Amino acid sequence: MEKVQIMDVTLRDGLQNESFLLEEEEKLYLANGLAEAGFRRIEAGAFVNPKAVPQMAGTADLFKNHLGQSASKSDFYALIPNEKGYELAKAAGVSNMAFVMAVTEEMNQKNVRMSVEDSFEQFLKIFQRSKEDQLNMRLYLAVVFHCPFEGVTDEKKAIEWINEFQHLGVADLCLADTDGMAKPEQVQRVLEATIPVYTQLETTLSLHLHNTYGYAAENLRVALKAGLRHFDSAVAGLGGCPFAPGAKGNIASEDLVAICEAEGFDTGIDSKKLGELSQWLGNIKLERTKGQKA
Ligand SMILES: [Zn+2]
Incomplete structure (x- = not known):
């Protein structure tokens, strides 16, 4: 069976748009549980301003005390918005x-307070340093x-950036x-224009879907058909970008696994373990958001 690889982003993209917080021990429990469930890539936090994104506070301690020296088979990731983030990480x-x-000016300004050009310059510097540091x-x-x-x-602009x-x-x-x-047609066109480069260069190209209007499942099927084999998802479909108004949760890991398997792909994920984690997280959310306005 052909393999599909899923990167779980619950602890970063998932949590950052939720109104409840997880303790360091709970984050660790979830990270280790995801690794046990078979996720080989897990995004576990972000080095961003904790005043702007309180859900990501404690990322440094989580890595320093635990994930940075984890013996797990899985790789733990942290998001960085700039060079300072690189240093801290x-x-x-x-x-x-x-x-x-x-890839658009206004979103980049809102998200990382820089022009696209400045982010590009920062990335080139950071990318070079990451190669020297073997990260x-x-x-x-x-x-x-x-x-x-x-x-x-x-x-056209998006395709140019990707390539x-x-x-x-x-x-x-x-x-x-x-x-x-x-929209599914758009996903198809963008992938058709970029997958040949990815195949030729043997890079990893992933798709990160959100389910605002219920298009995520169809976009996933289109991407599988186009030949894409890497996807991001979050347990129970948590999440969304706090700086993108209206953004809803990530495609749920449970749905992603079910759809990929129904389409004949092997995800390597233990659905039972994933279900347990989903329930555990759902209970915490329920308990901590009781009485809060949606
Ligand atoms: Zn996202």
Whole structure:
């Protein structure tokens, strides 16, 4: 059976748009549980301003005290928005990082308070340093399909960015449908224009879906058909970007696994273990959001 690899982003993208917080021990329990369930890549936090994103506070301690020296078969990732984030992550023992850059000006300003050009410059510097430091660097391209501020993303421009990064040697590139507004035809066109480069260069191209209008499952099927084999998801479909108005949860890991397996792919995920984690997290959410307005 052909394999599909799933990166779980519950602890970062999932939590950051939720109104409840997890303690360090709970984050560790979830990270280890996800590894046990078979996720080989797990995003566990972000080095961002804890005042702006309180859910990500404690990421440095989580890596310093636990994940940075974990003997797990899985790789734990942390998101960094800039060079300062790189320094902090490196100091905490993070060896797998993810940088984020939006392909539209307004989203990039809102998300990381920089122009796209400045983010690109920062990325090139950080990417070079990561190679010298022998750290893995993933690049998220945000709002590849649709931007909450600028509308439908210029497809030609998005494809140019994707192919440029692949040619620059970025071996791990993730295309994010940040606000969950990508349409299946659009996903198909963008992948058809970028998958040949990915196949030729043997890079990892991933798709990061949100389920705002229920398109995520169809977008996933289109991507599988186009030949994509790497996807992101979050347990129970938690999450969304706090700086992208209207953005809903990530595609649920449970749905992603079920759809991939129904389409004949092997995800290597233990659905029973995943279900237990989902229930555990759901109970915490229920308990901590009682009485809060949605
Ligand atoms: Zn996301």
